[in-house]
Amino acid sequence: MSSQGIILSGLDGDRTWRLADYIKRGGYEALRKIIAEKISADDVIAEVKKSSLRGRGGAGFPTGLKWSFMPRAFPGAKYLACNSDEGEPGTFKDRDILRYNPHSVIEGMIIAGYAMGCERGYNYIHGEIFEVYSRFEEALQEAREAGLLGKNILGSDFSFDLFAHHGYGAYICGEETALLESIEGKKGQPRFKPPFPASFGLYGKPTTINNTETFASIPYIIREGGDAFLALGKPNNGGTKLFSVSGHVNKPGNYEIPLGTPFADLLEMAGGVRGGRKLKAVIPGGSSAPVLPASVMMDCTMDYDSISKAGSMLGSGAVIVMDESTCMVKALERLSYFYFEESCGQCTPCREGTGWLYRVVHRIENGLGRPDDLDLLNSVTANIMGRTICALGDAASMPVQSFIKHFGDEFAFHIEHKKCLVPQDVQREGSKIYVA
Amino acid sequence: MLSPESLKKIDREIAKYPPDQKQSASMSALRIAQEEKGWLSSETIEFVAKYLEMPAIAVYEVASFYNMYDLSPVGARKITVCTNLPCALSGGVHAADYIKKRLGIDFNETTSDGKFTLKEGECMGACGDAPVLLVNNHHMCSWMTEEKIDQLLEDLKK
Numbered sequence: 001m002s003s004q005g006i007i008l009s010g011l012d013g014d015r016t017w018r019l020a021d022y023i024k025r026g027g028y029e030a031l032r033k034i035i036a037e038k039i040s041a042d043d044v045i046a047e048v049k050k051s052s053l054r055g056r057g058g059a060g061f062p063t064g065l066k067w068s069f070m071p072r073a074f075p076g077a078k079y080l081a082c083n084s085d086e087g088e089p090g091t092f093k094d095r096d097i098l099r100y101n102p103h104s105v106i107e108g109m110i111i112a113g114y115a116m117g118c119e120r121g122y123n124y125i126h127g128e129i130f131e132v133y134s135r136f137e138e139a140l141q142e143a144r145e146a147g148l149l150g151k152n153i154l155g156s157d158f159s160f161d162l163f164a165h166h167g168y169g170a171y172i173c174g175e176e177t178a179l180l181e182s183i184e185g186k187k188g189q190p191r192f193k194p195p196f197p198a199s200f201g202l203y204g205k206p207t208t209i210n211n212t213e214t215f216a217s218i219p220y221i222i223r224e225g226g227d228a229f230l231a232l233g234k235p236n237n238g239g240t241k242l243f244s245v246s247g248h249v250n251k252p253g254n255y256e257i258p259l260g261t262p263f264a265d266l267l268e269m270a271g272g273v274r275g276g277r278k279l280k281a282v283i284p285g286g287s288s289a290p291v292l293p294a295s296v297m298m299d300c301t302m303d304y305d306s307i308s309k310a311g312s313m314l315g316s317g318a319v320i321v322m323d324e325s326t327c328m329v330k331a332l333e334r335l336s337y338f339y340f341e342e343s344c345g346q347c348t349p350c351r352e353g354t355g356w357l358y359r360v361v362h363r364i365e366n367g368l369g370r371p372d373d374l375d376l377l378n379s380v381t382a383n384i385m386g387r388t389i390c391a392l393g394d395a396a397s398m399p400v401q402s403f404i405k406h407f408g409d410e411f412a413f414h415i416e417h418k419k420c421l422v423p424q425d426v427q428r429e430g431s432k433i434y435v436a
Numbered sequence: 437m438l439s440p441e442s443l444k445k446i447d448r449e450i451a452k453y454p455p456d457q458k459q460s461a462s463m464s465a466l467r468i469a470q471e472e473k474g475w476l477s478s479e480t481i482e483f484v485a486k487y488l489e490m491p492a493i494a495v496y497e498v499a500s501f502y503n504m505y506d507l508s509p510v511g512a513r514k515i516t517v518c519t520n521l522p523c524a525l526s527g528g529v530h531a532a533d534y535i536k537k538r539l540g541i542d543f544n545e546t547t548s549d550g551k552f553t554l555k556e557g558e559c560m561g562a563c564g565d566a567p568v569l570l571v572n573n574h575h576m577c578s579w580m581t582e583e584k585i586d587q588l589l590e591d592l593k594k
Contacts, residue, residue, distance in 0.1 A: 077454070086561040089520045095561050122452075127504050128560035130574040163452040168463055169504035171558065185459035186494070187501040203457060246522035246563035253564045287521060318563075320522050334521040338558055344501075433527030433567060435579040
């Protein structure tokens with residue numbers, strides 16, 4: 001964990017997550033400022049818009065704009081939800097935010113609740129990080145006891161309460177409407193949109209869902225101003241961002257850096273490629289983002305616009321690094337199995353298509369590929385994309401298309417010679433147990 | 437059917453949601469039931485359904501949809517190893533192979549003494565800690581070298 005940013009800086013691992021530590025770091029000053037200066041909800045949203053903060057969960061949608069979609073004068077309850085259901089292979093930033101700086105998320109959510117007039121919020125936490133869920137519950141209790149949550153916060157007439165809800169092993173619940181279904185105590189199957197959550201969300205009421213890191217950025221924006229946040233990054237890409245670097249690097253972990261930092265610098269921070277081997281490919285934004293070859297990636301800067309121009313997505317900021325010992329067919333097989341396993345089964349193209357993708361990649365990897373298999377894979381992806389309720393089908397298809405596009409020769413070699421282009425012993429050596 | 441302690445925990449969960457939305461507590465109620473019983477039998481699921489005033493089928497749908505619920509008996513210790521791509525690049529598959537060898541079982545099998553069940557997991561959101569595994573769903577173990585796996589298995593046998 002290393003930070004030049006605003007969320008993970010000044011932290012000391014497991015020792016500084018409590019309320020008292022957070023207050024020492026300037027915590028809850030933003031909330032106090034809003035209450036003391038009676039800053040209006042509209043002004044809070046205007047400040048967030050000014051910051052150019054874009055959703056940190058993957059889509060990169062402007063946060064201030066999203067907040068302004070909530071109906072102002074709605075009779076009845078409005079809800080807020082935090083998406084901490086982090087299960088996209090490669091992404092592990094929200095876990096560090098929640099376990100090392102949980103109050104930044106709580107403060108961000110209270111401010112969001114104030115700005116949108118929500119009376120209640122839920123933080124949906126990935127089931128596999130249950131220890132983090134338990135800690136978050138403790139942090140909530142601290143906030144409640146300090147009068148920061150509940151009725152008449154800090155003596156004002158603003159009331160807001162916040163609770164933790166855990167997942168229990170379903171990637172699809174990271175999709176915002178599936179997440180709402182799951183909070184309602186149902187199977188996490190995405191809803192058809194429209195209506196969007198801002199008009200029909202949790203329990204059918206207006207609801208806004210943001211990512212953990214998005215909420216954790218809010219206190220800084222209110223405390224220091226939207227302009228200050230924007231200046232940390234680059235135009236249209238405000239702020240610093242957490243990048244989760246995994247795979248073949250010497251120091252895997254989270255790196256909080258300004259948006260617009262060259263990829264080469266991030267790779268160096270992460271200790272460079274392991275064993276002095278050559279970089280082969282990078283998935284820059286979580287397993288759903290198209291893979292990019294090393295040469296393209298080395299010219300990119302880490303921000304939404306640069307990565308998108310290079311043909312991929314910054315997504316959640318999960319950077320999966322693969323060196324020359326990687327068999328790209330095997331790498332894709334692992335990803336395809338994941339989407340096959342995690343498809344919720346609601347839409348036929350995704351339920352059936354992800355199975356086809358996995359089985360065909362699996363047979364290529366195992367020496368049973370057929371000459372027209374690459375055409376078949378491309379045809380299956382074409383029949384999934386855009387034909388499903390949520391984006392999981394697209395997420396399963398984009399890796400397949402991009403792996404074939406950039407590493408088609410390796411797939412063709414597999415099909416023709418019934419074996420990997422990269423020798424087995426090189427693969428084994430490259431991906432053996434590595435602990436920094 | 438469930439202990440008073442478990443019911444107290446479930447009541448705490450119910451209180452998190454609006455009074456007319458008791459069913460929102462179904463996920464945590466099933467988790468609490470599984471912690472007590474080890475796995476979720478039809479009887480346990482039906483009990484949870486009655487307690488939350490839900491149709492049993494609705495609770496069964498939840499139990500069968502989320503993969504950390506066990507609908508059949510598992511060993512006293514369930515070990516789930518992540519073998520997804522980022523973990524695999526840092527030895528996740530090797531770690532799983534090592535555990536298989538040590539326990540003499542494959543994925544989805546239980547040792548003959550009923551002590552260990554091995555599962556293959558999907559992304560746990562801790563790729564930087566690879567190899568990663570979970571013990572009984574809730575305890576995450578990071579950076580699992582062969583030595584640390586040996587130590588863990590020893591500790592869990594006690």
